[in-house]
Amino acid sequence: MQKATNLNRLAYFVAVVDAGSFTRAADYLGITKAVVSQQVARLEQEVGTTLLMRTTRRLQPTEAGRMFHARCVSILREAEDALGELAQGRTEPKGLLRITAPYDYGTSVIVPLVTTFTSRYKDCRVELNLSDRMVDLVADNMDLAIRVGWLADSNLQARRIGSFRQLLVGSPEFVGNVPALNEPADCSSLPFVANNALREPLEWTFTHRDGDVRSVRFKADIAINTTPAVMEAVRQGAGLSVLPDFLTTAGLLAGDLIPVLPEWQLPSGGVYTVYPAARFRPPKVSVFVDMLIAALKALSLTREIR
Amino acid sequence: MQKATNLNRLAYFVAVVDAGSFTRAADYLGITKAVVSQQVARLEQEVGTTLLMRTTRRLQPTEAGRMFHARCVSILREAEDALGELAQGRTEPKGLLRITAPYDYGTSVIVPLVTTFTSRYKDCRVELNLSDRMVDLVADNMDLAIRVGWLADSNLQARRIGSFRQLLVGSPEFVGNVPALNEPADCSSLPFVANNALREPLEWTFTHRDGDVRSVRFKADIAINTTPAVMEAVRQGAGLSVLPDFLTTAGLLAGDLIPVLPEWQLPSGGVYTVYPAARFRPPKVSVFVDMLIAALKALSLTREIR
DNA sequence: CGGATTGTCAGCTTTTAGCATACATTCTGT
DNA sequence: ACAGAATGTATGCTAAAAGCTGACAATCCG
Numbered sequence: 001m002q003k004a005t006n007l008n009r010l011a012y013f014v015a016v017v018d019a020g021s022f023t024r025a026a027d028y029l030g031i032t033k034a035v036v037s038q039q040v041a042r043l044e045q046e047v048g049t050t051l052l053m054r055t056t057r058r059l060q061p062t063e064a065g066r067m068f069h070a071r072c073v074s075i076l077r078e079a080e081d082a083l084g085e086l087a088q089g090r091t092e093p094k095g096l097l098r099i100t101a102p103y104d105y106g107t108s109v110i111v112p113l114v115t116t117f118t119s120r121y122k123d124c125r126v127e128l129n130l131s132d133r134m135v136d137l138v139a140d141n142m143d144l145a146i147r148v149g150w151l152a153d154s155n156l157q158a159r160r161i162g163s164f165r166q167l168l169v170g171s172p173e174f175v176g177n178v179p180a181l182n183e184p185a186d187c188s189s190l191p192f193v194a195n196n197a198l199r200e201p202l203e204w205t206f207t208h209r210d211g212d213v214r215s216v217r218f219k220a221d222i223a224i225n226t227t228p229a230v231m232e233a234v235r236q237g238a239g240l241s242v243l244p245d246f247l248t249t250a251g252l253l254a255g256d257l258i259p260v261l262p263e264w265q266l267p268s269g270g271v272y273t274v275y276p277a278a279r280f281r282p283p284k285v286s287v288f289v290d291m292l293i294a295a296l297k298a299l300s301l302t303r304e305i306r
Numbered sequence: 307m308q309k310a311t312n313l314n315r316l317a318y319f320v321a322v323v324d325a326g327s328f329t330r331a332a333d334y335l336g337i338t339k340a341v342v343s344q345q346v347a348r349l350e351q352e353v354g355t356t357l358l359m360r361t362t363r364r365l366q367p368t369e370a371g372r373m374f375h376a377r378c379v380s381i382l383r384e385a386e387d388a389l390g391e392l393a394q395g396r397t398e399p400k401g402l403l404r405i406t407a408p409y410d411y412g413t414s415v416i417v418p419l420v421t422t423f424t425s426r427y428k429d430c431r432v433e434l435n436l437s438d439r440m441v442d443l444v445a446d447n448m449d450l451a452i453r454v455g456w457l458a459d460s461n462l463q464a465r466r467i468g469s470f471r472q473l474l475v476g477s478p479e480f481v482g483n484v485p486a487l488n489e490p491a492d493c494s495s496l497p498f499v500a501n502n503a504l505r506e507p508l509e510w511t512f513t514h515r516d517g518d519v520r521s522v523r524f525k526a527d528i529a530i531n532t533t534p535a536v537m538e539a540v541r542q543g544a545g546l547s548v549l550p551d552f553l554t555t556a557g558l559l560a561g562d563l564i565p566v567l568p569e570w571q572l573p574s575g576g577v578y579t580v581y582p583a584a585r586f587r588p589p590k591v592s593v594f595v596d597m598l599i600a601a602l603k604a605l606s607l608t609r610e611i612r
Numbered sequence: 613c614g615g616a617t618t619g620t621c622a623g624c625t626t627t628t629a630g631c632a633t634a635c636a637t638t639c640t641g642t
Numbered sequence: 643a644c645a646g647a648a649t650g651t652a653t654g655c656t657a658a659a660a661g662c663t664g665a666c667a668a669t670c671c672g
Contacts, residue, residue, distance in 0.1 A: 082377035085373065345629085
């Protein structure tokens with residue numbers, strides 16, 4: 001079987017015809033005229049057809065050469081367009097961005113961000129898949145996964161971009177009807193709503209501003225397996241619970257929830273982005289992650305001011 | 307300036323996407339999978355975009371990769387079409403064939419041949435330029451020149467494909483009214499029509515069948531600068547003249563002209579084809595030259611039978 | 613008529629293509 | 643559950659190709 005024609009030679013041939021001489025084509029291409037001469041000669045050898053009629057110091061395309069030149073111009077233009085489109089896609093966010101995130105985090109943090117993202121970048125669309133299971137990025141054709149919690153650093157494509165705090169909260173009515181709460185031990189006997197979405201929902205370690213560390217084990221009469229429902233029960237005065245700040249912000253602002261022992265900190269968790277392994281990051285992904293980082297920073301500042 | 311993208315890599319990339327794996331693409335292309343892997347990796351490097359999302363043992367194109375793949379398929383198909391068109395032009399005579407020939411030879415020999423050629427090859431057209439001057443093949447964009455006479459063998463692209471004879475002829479009336487003509491000297495005092503299209507129209511060397519060589523210098527009362535007009539004067543009884551067989555055949559057959567001293571031969575000349583220097587001969591040229599050679603052979607046989 | 617220009621050729625150096633081999637990771641059959 | 647098979651990548655090697663320089667032959671122009 002005949003060896004494939006080297007398509008790079010088309011560009012040399014087109015340059016010669018366009019320039020009207022090997023010498024001018026070489027100048028235009030930035031190589032020596034000997035190379036241009038050789039490349040076109042090899043092209044003629046490969047296609048078994050004379051494309052240029054030459055005499056010393058003069059040349060012109062044959063009839064076959066003129067036909068082929070027209071075809072080559074079209075081919076090279078199409079290649080240039082395709083490469084240009086790739087280059088443009090490297091710099092401008094566009095196309096469909098597929099994101100997976102946990103239910104709760106996705107609903108409260110990612111949804112508002114997605115709205116902002118698509119209104120800012122008109123060429124982008126977003127498909128947000130909320131799932132608490134470990135999504136396979138490549139198999140499920142995802143561009144980006146938001147992971148919340150505690151990840152081992154073994155996955156090179158995972159990147160910690162922010163954090164969330166956890167708070168002990170109760171409703172105003174509930175907290176108003178119990179004795180003063182000054183330290184974690186004061187709370188251990190109070191009604192507690194356990195969040196069974198967590199691996200260990202009852203035992204919590206508090207750290208005071210001055211460094212004092214206390215662990216408390218709550219007793220729960222109520223245990224629920226989804227975090228929003230836990231929050232709703234707390235709002236209804238069913239008891240205290242530990243909830244992430246990305247869920248409680250609205251309730252705290254509205255006065256439906258009250259932080260308990262705010263001087264005592266609970267462990268915070270990380271917010272991670274995970275990408276499929278790839279050599280280059282499409283700008284739609286980079287831009288979205290930048291926006292997420294900025295949003296998380298703004299959230300941190302809001303918390304610190306209060 | 308960025309180095310140009312190697313267009314040969316497009317074929318590797320398309321093969322991988324089409325095949326669904328590097329391994330199958332390698333099998334299809336007849337090379338090792340390591341090469342396919344490297345070629346696509348280099349393509350991604352050159353375009354600065356991830357085209358394929360890979361995990362171990364699995365891959366799929368990115369969004370940019372899918373777009374680019376569609377473009378590449380189109381480009382490669384167009385290239386294949388263009389190369390196919392060249393290949394077809396290599397085997398089938400088609401297009402415009404531009405021929406230059408001397409006035410006389412062209413009119414009597416080439417015109418009938420051109421008619422046969424274009425009726426046999428429907429895709430061909432012919433442009434016949436009759437000129438007695440030395441035509442520059444490349445400058446005047448000719449595919450083929452027919453040269454008649456005596457060429458030095460220095461031009462490598464000239465090819466002798468046949469010959470013509472020269473005959474001493476007169477009209478029947480003229481020859482009937484003169485004493486018997488047995489040898490060249492008998493003719494030297496007779497009226498002679500000089501052909502000024504020739505370099506030396508008056509001095510001729512005759513060679514007998516038995517090897518005897520005689521030279522004669524004619525005296526001409528009439529000198530004309532075009533061969534057909536010379537022949538017409540001879541036909542009208544103005545005298546004898548030396549004319550090429552490709553002009554006299556019809557007159558001889560019709561009885562308008564009579565050969566004089568047929569046992570004494572005059573110098574013959576060659577029929578040559580001249581091509582512009584080229585690596586490959588388009589089939590339209592090759593086929594036409596083949597037909598010309600065949601026609602000249604047929605002419606030779608006709609002369610020998612008589 | 614001589615110098616300038618053009619295209620080609622030959623020899624050389626650098627770069628690339630393609631190979632074989634080894635390795636890490638996943639998948640499948642037993 | 644495990645071992646072998648399959649896949650894609652990396653590395654080092656060899657051969658081929660790309661590009662350079664210099665020289666040459668043929669034409670053109672001042």
